[in-house]
Amino acid sequence: MESVFHGFTDLETLNRDGPVVLTHGEGIHVFDVNGKAYMDANSGLWNNVAGFNHPGLIEAICQQARRFPGYHAFFGRVADTTVALSEKLLQLSPFESGRVYYTNSGSEANDTVVKMLWMLHRRNGQPQRRKIITRLNAYHGVTVATASMTGKAYNAEFGLPLPGFLHADCPHYWRFARPGESEQEFSLRLARSLEEMIIKEGPDTIAGMFCEPVQGAGGVIPPSEGYFEAIRPILRKYGIPLIADEVITGFGRTGEMWGSVKYDLQPDAIVASKCITAGYFPMGAIILGPALGEALTRVSEAAEEFPHGFTAGGNPLASAVALKALEVIETEGLLDNVRRVSPRFLAGLKGLAEHCYAGEARGVGLMGAVELVSDKNSKAPLDGRLQIPERIANKALGKGLICRPLGQAIVLGPPFIITEAQIDEMFAILQETMAEVFSDVGL
Template sequence: MNKHVGNSWEQRDMESVFHGFTDLETLNKNGPVVLTHGEGIHVFDVHGKSYMDANSGLWNNVAGFNHPGLIEAICEQARRFPGYHAFFGRVADTTVALSEKLVKLSPFERGKVYYTNSGSEANDTVVKMLWMLHRRNGQPQRRKIITRVNAYHGVTVATASMTGKAYNAEFGLPLPGFIHADCPHYWRFAKPGESELEFSQRLARNLEELIIKEGADTIAGMFCEPVQGAGGVIPPSEGYFQAIRPILRKYGIPLIADEVITGFGRTGEMWGSVKYDVQPDAIVASKCITAGYFPMGAVILGPDLCDALTRVSEEAEEFPHGFTAGGNPLGSAVALKALDILETEGLLENVRRVSPRFLAGLNSLAEHKYAGEARGVGLMGAVELVADKKTKAPLDGKLQVSERIANKALQKGLICRPLGQAIVLGPPFIITEAQIDEMFDILRETMAEVFADVGL
């Protein structure tokens, strides 16, 4: 039913809001969903309809939508000191406390934290850090950034160039100097008869050839998500990071772990870098850092990169970069509480406890005739839809099957995300096994109906 009529909330949205990353055909046909509040893992629209949010908002509302401790942390900090910056050597006490906490939680023995408002800005910031570092070290030609096909690192001009998705061609991106290496998706890109370890070794050889071709002395750094999130939840192939890490060290190329999605428990470990033994030089964090209650991004610098960047910044008298709201005391207080909740209220433990049920449900979807692969780790997963299981041939894009599944699931009160020809799930860390069962029951029913509707 088209709800955007008269003076409804839906019509007011259509007349005043410009939506990003939204299928406009669906929006124009069905109208938007305008939400009023949330309870636990459910959100409610202006008509009182409840939806189980199986994507935690946008991966980030991991403690649910009305956690009293987080709400009180916001109110208490707002009453005491609601806003400030982190420029000119001035900073809020809560921001110092959060920095200490993040370094302690990180895989690094020591380090420092730089704050932004989002993961995009954090990745963008590291690019500038690397460019400044190499320029000050007498290597101004070291500006090229390596990422991977299907990577997602953000939406600024630099991070959109790093993002290996075709839609950025709409903006004339990537900019020169942003290079995309192989995607470590074994199911999709392995050669016949090739084992996962052999696949990882081949990708490592390809990476070294790419570095040599481009010139190692022109490369500023490589950015990797431990699990490619917006690429469709793609865990690395076995041995992937163990294969590429020595090559990057051989050529003196810093490795930056983009943990915007995988940081703070999504994989079942505090960091995806720990889960997959990434051994990064810096970590980029966002999303779960505040459990979605405040916009925040952070760059956690490991000791070597921290020391080097501090030295060149002292030479330049400053690091000439920053954001007005970076390190905001309100956000810092919320982040401190969110991290406390993660550790003391059993959220990380619950991810580990319910993950087997989640992955079993995901694998049950793979039994569908048109499901090619189910993949996931912790509480993040995807089912890839195909026209033929054996050949892995994709479905006709005109059918818009993943979009249809997401739309029909929405009608049934479940929010899931279509990504290409995959359906992606990343539920809140507080989800129960019963709710996981309900989620997959709805999805199985929805998939059956959609494939019947399109005549498959």
């Protein structure tokens, strides 16, 4: 409490209860300094998908550290593990070919793509193409540019977004559909609204559009039916690149290797992070599709270089861990397990939706949320002063379960190694916790 400044933390709860200081992990559990175990139903921050003590990942770190622990990727020099990882990422990607660029996080990767697009358009004689489109409730990071892209109200604390960052409609059918409107009709309406925004702003001023296949930190919001099929032709019509932010959905979270494949985005580039190293080392990656990769190479050659980079981008230790993490996801049955246990997970969410104050349970693969309301019919939110999601998360923590409050929702994203028995245990704790919290506040 005296030495650490905590981000994204409810400070009232922190000041009252103090922090949870962790010492180690085993499987899907982490342990605090008092030896108490917690089932982590959020995989750390979506990323510790192979558990917290996978021996193969730990050994990959040790072996690479002994051989070649650190170097940069500037000036035409690059570690052999980084080359191998690039080839592997392109092999796994939906692209036939392309290039890979490395950062240390998803925020840095999205920020880098913005600069890539700005440089590309400027070098192509269109310096006015600088505006970036994202969606309301989107999350793309915490750098100044990516916080501007993030469609969350809290960024007003920093005087953001910056000018030129535009937020289109959120594709949350349950929350934003009009009475009697089908999902397809809703998606078409959002597509028309997007095109109206593009025309109003000027198509020749738009640098690109970034989309999460599933809005993760927005509360696990899968796209409405037909959404990407509706917006994709509009972006192509006006020559606007589509960037898939797969920081959360990449490498299996939705039950497919890529959310872009699950929802048929057909993007021009993919941003990856989190699961790329199974949470064992910081890393972000931009996988450029062939057209965008070739275009950026061409303009960088004209400029003599791409004048951007990070000291630890493409770090050989990170690359070695990523290679092992991808092997683990592919060959040790983690992706298969997501597909196998997902029906049990989604059934558990459906069970939570039966609660009288649950408005919607939504999810795909091993990511889901239950949104709480004061009235199921009107979908009116609960009184924010009651802090119901925060109370649920805090009481669940006392019962040994880590879950995440997000707005009026409780969000879950367990590790890919979770068993059906552990899923049942997770939902049993949540059912019990929700009943106790609503009783405590007199609802």
